[in-house]
Amino acid sequence: MKKYILLFITLMIFWLLLNSSLSLEVFVIGAGVSILISLMFCSKCDIFNEISLTPKAIYATLMFIFVFLGALIKANLSITKRVLSPSLPINPGIVKVKTKLTSKVGRMVLANAITLTPGTFTLEIDGEDFFIHWVDVKSGETEENTKEIVSSFEKYLKLMYG
């Protein structure tokens, strides 16, 4: 039941953003379409069951957004520096990191956040192992790399999705 309601709310927010209007007609039509689509697809939308809406989780979400935006800006500055410096200072390589996250949404958000931040990019997921292509590899050790890449995001994602 929870997943139907959450998908409905997501679709409704998306519809209202697109229409950018709050009139009654828009609301009613959007609600009808959202109910239809949630009924159509929710046999396979189990990931919405993993989202929790406790105050702690919402706080973690906000913190995650801040951390992520900071990392995004830092990533782009460092990439810009690398690209524009004449010697092209890169040490590319594929490293392995481990994550403690078990929920599917959490792992997806983590992989996407890794792809969008400092010179790292998720190449493959296999169980708890993430294989990451890194522009600036320092060592091949799993533990060190986990600490460097994953842990800042994982802390909040653990709170958000468990």
Next chain:
Amino acid sequence: MGKKTMIALITLALAFVIYPLYQSYNGSETLKDVGQYYIDNGVEETGAQNLVTSVVVTYRGLDTLGEVTILFLAASVISFFLSFSKNDRIKSRSIRSVTEILTTSTQVLVPMIFMFGVYIFVNGHLTPGGGFQGGAVIASGIILMFLSNPRFKLSHKVIQFVESTSGIVFVLIGAAGALMMDGDFLSNKIPGFGFGEVGSIISAGAIPVIYTFLGLKVGAELSNVLGVFVESQSEK
């Protein structure tokens, strides 16, 4: 003389012929009578903010019916020809396993893409877009479903039901216009359909309803083409 020289000479000759035409061409500054009529009276007569839509659905509605028929014929012919190869199809095929990120994100993205398609065809009379565009967006959602799940299969019964029902409703609304508006096939001024203020979502009479069914029909047809193509794939 080499082939390349010949091509160069022919191109030059063509340029000599076409350049005077280009020189003496001046685009028309004023609209043709019909275009001017649409601009002057379109919003008033149909109530649709998007003039293109009022032309496509109301003034030239019969042409749209023809276009939908052509699309239907194309889809039928494709499924007809591809069904010949079904006999030598291998019962199972092996594919590299799909990445977990894709299977997870599809659960969120596909409903959103469908919602976007619905937004495009429901708002066809207000913003650019309409039945054909919305239908194409919905079909691209279907591509994502095929990509994320190798076992996914379109239900042909559902597709056929959506496709034929929306086609019939489209024609019926047109016929209703003809009956109630003394002979105007596909007129949008049918009593019972909302005529709100121009620019609100319930306005322009039957246009949003027609576009909704048009969008469902186009989406079903394009998805059917894709489904038939995917089903005819086999790996030895």
Next chain:
Amino acid sequence: MLIVLASVLGIASMVGAYFAIHSKSLTVAIIATGVVSLISSILFLLLAAPDVAMTEASIGSALTSAIFFLTLNKIRQTNG
């Protein structure tokens, strides 16, 4: 300004069309056709036809490319 943008896009689409015809690998050719439709959809947008641009973007670069790839796969299977 607009005419410069339009000319650059036009030249880019011509380059794409050249690749679509002359590239050795069919995959590259299909991607090039997708690029050509994407650029032409921007050109439609510049010509103030957003409706046509949307159709071109979704059908020309998404659906047609998908169907081309499926066909290519099918041809490769039958020809071994």
Next chain:
Amino acid sequence: MEGILEITGGVFMVLGAVSLLVASIGLYRMPDFYNRIQIGTKASTFGASLSIVGVALIFPGWIPKLLAMLLFILFTNPISSHIVGRTAYFTNVPLSKRTKVDRLKEMSPGHLKKVKTKD
């Protein structure tokens, strides 16, 4: 007041354009496919987001639609580049000679299991 918003919006849009320019320079300079896709995803997402923020400052009425666009870009861009990169790796697109480590090579090939589709 309006002037300030417009100028800030313009600054954001120029920053976005600069970021996209850096991305294209990076695409040219990087040694192999995987490094290129890195630059491509990040800088294009960042550039597009900055441009959208700029537009939002200039036309505040469009903010809801722009927000939907931004979320969609942030959500779909990394997924598509992940899939492209993964496919490239498993179809043996070569890594550059400067690559230091490749831990993915050590994986047993078993995780590339094939799925059978039933008929």
